[in-house]
Amino acid sequence: MGIDYHIELDRHYYSVPYRYARAQVDVRFTATTVEVFQKGERIASHPRSFGRHQIITRSEHQNRPWAVHHTATRPNAVQPVPGLELSQEATLAVQQRDLAVYDALLQEERP
Numbered sequence: 001m002g003i004d005y006h007i008e009l010d011r012h013y014y015s016v017p018y019r020y021a022r023a024q025v026d027v028r029f030t031a032t033t034v035e036v037f038q039k040g041e042r043i044a045s046h047p048r049s050f051g052r053h054q055i056i057t058r059s060e061h062q063n064r065p066w067a068v069h070h071t072a073t074r075p076n077a078v079q080p081v082p083g084l085e086l087s088q089e090a091t092l093a094v095q096q097r098d099l100a101v102y103d104a105l106l107q108e109e110r111p
Contacts, residue, residue: 005061009034011052015061016044 005021006013009029016025016036026037029048036044046056 018063
């Protein structure tokens with residue numbers, strides 16, 4: 001795991017408690033859930049997302065003094081859903097688009 005306390009799964013980033021930054025962890029995932037374990041203990045659980053290059057950060061995983069800076073530098077960070085319990089299974093609606101849409105967007109951004 002990197003120094004920013006997120007693990008990467010299929011080009012998507014999920015937070016773990018900041019005290020585990022740089023720790024070696026195990027990741028278990030299903031079609032609906034991502035779970036992170038350290039020495040056999042579950043330290044994080046997230047609904048699985050199939051978006052690319054997205055960041056899911058739970059507020060309770062953040063080191064508070066650093067959290068303000070972290071969120072400001074990662075404006076696309078997804079905040080946790082209030083009231084979502086770790087034991088609940090969540091269904092995520094994912095919009096599917098043809099890759100040509102993204103290619104066209106990239107062409108518009110290039111000078």
